[in-house]
Amino acid sequence: MGTGATLVTAAEVAAAAATLADVAVTTPLLPSPWSPELWLKPENLQPTGSFKIRGAYVAISRLSAAQRGAGVVTHSSGNHAQAVAYAARVFDAPATVVMPDVASPHKIEATRQLGAEVVLVPPAERSRRAEQLAVEHGLSMIPPYDHADVIAGQGTVGGEIADADAEVSTVLVPVGGGGLAAGVATALAARLPRAHVIGVEPALAADAQESLAAGELRPWPAERTYQTVADGLRTQLSELTLAHLTARLAGILTVTEEEILETTGALLTEARLVVEPSGAVSAAAWRHRRGELPAGRTVAVITGGNLGPARLAELATAAA
Amino acid sequence: MGTGATLVTAAEVAAAAATLADVAVTTPLLPSPWSPELWLKPENLQPTGSFKIRGAYVAISRLSAAQRGAGVVTHSSGNHAQAVAYAARVFDAPATVVMPDVASPHKIEATRQLGAEVVLVPPAERSRRAEQLAVEHGLSMIPPYDHADVIAGQGTVGGEIADADAEVSTVLVPVGGGGLAAGVATALAARLPRAHVIGVEPALAADAQESLAAGELRPWPAERTYQTVADGLRTQLSELTLAHLTARLAGILTVTEEEILETTGALLTEARLVVEPSGAVSAAAWRHRRGELPAGRTVAVITGGNLGPARLAELATAAA
Known part of the structure; x- marks a missing residue:
């Protein structure tokens, strides 16, 4: 990289967890309805409906x-x-x-x-x-991801996964600006170094995949990324988040729009979770790209539940 | 009562919690979107979608x-x-x-x-x-509620509430056959004796309220109870559950069909939880009968999420 960015430490993530004790919900790992190998981390249940708190x-x-x-x-x-x-x-x-x-x-x-x-x-x-x-x-x-304190805060999701399941093999994390993936990978590199943290992006907003492959930021124009239904994942990495992902992420893969919406519907009707499309890409990777994932116990981080009422009605009606 | 029923003990509930450690989800207390005083215990997130596990x-x-x-x-x-x-x-x-x-x-x-x-x-x-x-x-x-081991198992919901929040003043519990309310009241009587455990029934299936007032079982005919949309709450108390509720419940109140469905919709669109009508009566009591409840921190036990696809579509469409 050569950017000389200072990376967030696992100690900073642990300190963030102490700060959050009375504010964020320690979300459980939920057994998925699809396989005993897959668990869901429902951050859609946080106050304001996402991990962003x-x-x-x-x-x-x-x-x-x-x-x-x-x-x-x-x-x-x-x-x-x-x-x-x-x-x-x-x-x-x-x-x-x-x-x-x-x-x-x-x-x-x-x-x-x-x-x-x-x-x-x-x-x-x-x-x-x-x-x-x-x-x-x-x-x-207070930027959405390009800030060490924000990355440390989002990383507490990873710390909770390590607390709950020392046997986890793979953690799937949606990637937009990369703050959550940077933080989770930081926590797990220290706590469960054998676990693979894998980012997931919409194929229509795969700037992180391209940037990681190129070894430098490759922002995509909004005309491209704004086509994905996963509106929380249209943003671009920053130098700071790219440095974290380069050092600590095990891999990154993409899912299609069809796969995202299919999974959003399955989470609603089969897992009883109201999830927005951006929050469903991790589970979509498991449901549709399993051949590209390591074997073993997998946690999909479900990042948010602010599904618009029209989309909720559409998905519910399609399943009825 | 004079039935001489042997009541389940708090020690039996604690033993049940140890038995369940690797099977049931320790569901978190979620802050409700409606008031800092109200918290939700989302048992709809259990495997198979209800506390019954x-x-x-x-x-x-x-x-x-x-x-x-x-x-x-x-x-x-x-x-x-x-x-x-x-x-x-x-x-x-x-x-x-x-x-x-x-x-x-x-x-x-x-x-x-x-x-x-x-x-x-x-x-x-x-x-x-x-x-x-x-x-x-x-x-x-394996009966659904008329059994000491079943009551002890359901009571672990109450033990988890005590673990999570020593300041809780009131716990609202849906009442069908009364197994959950019996167990939760048993756990809390021992752990948080100042907390009030209050049962909630549909007005169309208020046999528990009538039985508690009469001091003896007053079953309602199915022609009456089958009119409520809360299909999990149409069952009747047994001598065993009535004995527990008589000894340990602080009160019981009823909600209307309209209140139940309004709350089922609000849980879906505002709390991001897929809840069946039976599971929503506790939150309905808080939303619509608050004047009948003690003041202070309140936990509504959300018992299940097996909402039929047609009802899900109806509620989602009404909100869009």
């Missing part, structure tokens, strides 16, 4: 009281927005969330209901506007 | 190897059928399940897929036929 809360907790008093800011159209709003409220910190003006009214409203001030901007201006607000108002930026 | 497995584990080799039998149209089939398979014990010939093909098939032999009979003959099979073939009967 872990990283957002840890990052905010590491700020000084003065920084928290001044407020935090982020930009997100998805689960990170609600996670930052929720975590900031726990600390009584003002939260500003910059969202694209094309975001679903449902998600905008959910973020507002958690007490955040929502600023709507054209999609291309999100990042710049959030940085501008940070500078102008002295707000602390 | 706990009692069925404990009862089968207490049989001798010879008894297990001869096989077990039960009668059920619902979650207990699948739980017995699943638990028997763990022990390599042959399982026979007598089901009414009007049971849904979906449930019959699920029970068969778990390896049980399913015997279909007219509804009125279920119990007699199961007893006849037990005698003729030397099978051990």
Whole structure:
């Protein structure tokens, strides 16, 4: 790599777990209905419906009281927005969330209901506007993945897997910006070094696979990644997450749109879990790409459950 | 009462928890989306989709190897059928399940897929036929609630609540045959004696409320109880469960059909949990009868998630 990025340590993940003790749910490993070899880690059951609460809360907790008093800011159209709003409220910190003006009214409203001030901007201006607000108002930026504290927080998912099952052979993790995969791989490299942490991406947003193969960031244009239904996985790796994945990930594979939606439906009707498409790619890899996976006990991290009502109705109706 | 029934002890519930360690999921307490005071205990995430695995497995584990080799039998149209089939398979014990010939093909098939032999009979003959099979073939009967080992197994739900939250003030438990409520009240009377365990029934199947008020069993005819959508709660108390509830339950209240379905939908779309109507009555009591409940931290036990595909589609479509 040669970027000289400092990698998060397993000790930092363990410290994050202590920070999260009263905030995040220690999600169980659920036996899957499909095989005694496959277990599900249902992060869709977290407050605000995704693992994102872990990283957002840890990052905010590491700020000084003065920084928290001044407020935090982020930009997100998805689960990170609600996670930052929720975590900031726990600390009584003002939260500003910059969202694209094309975001679903449902998600905008959910973020507002958690007490955040929502600023709507054209999609291309999100990042710049959030940085501008940070500078102008002295707000602390809580990025969705490109931050050591966020990676350490997401890594607690891996620590819990190691606590629950020392025999696990493979852990399947959805990859968008790569923060969760970076953290989980960090925790498991220390705790269960023989386990394989494998990333899973939509084939329509396989920038992480391409970047890992090339040994450098290969961002894909939004025109391509925005075609996948897995809207939480359209984002690109950063130098920091790529450095972690290069050092610690055992492999990465892709799943098709059909495979993602089939699995989202199966999780709903057979595993009794409301999961969004982004959260289902890990289980999709097991259901459809099993030949590409190592043998043995496997955990699929189910990352989020914020399935839109129209999609929920569509999947439920298809199964009836 | 004067029935002289021997009540299950907290020590028997603790022993059951040890028996279940590798079989049942230790379900977490999930913060509800509705109030920081309300937590959900999602037993719909158990193998076969309900808490019934706990009692069925404990009862089968207490049989001798010879008894297990001869096989077990039960009668059920619902979650207990699948739980017995699943638990028997763990022990390599042959399982026979007598089901009414009007049971849904979906449930019959699920029970068969778990390896049980399913015997279909007219509804009125279920119990007699199961007893006849037990005698003729030397099978051990695993009843759905009228059995000390089953009550001890279901009581482990209460032990886990005490483990997770020593500050809980009220635990809301659905009541059908009363096995779960009997066990949970037993565990909490010993572990958290200041907590109130409150039963919840559909108003259309309020035989437990009437029996508790009368101090004796007051079974309701099936013509009445079969009108409730909460098909898991149509059964009647037994002398054994009534004795437990009389001694240990703090109260019992009822919810309407509308309240049950409203809550089933809210659990699906807001808590991201697929719950059957019977499993939702506890949360329905909190959402609709809060004025009748003690103040303070409350846990609603969500008992099962075997929602039929048509009902799932109906609820999802209504929310879209």
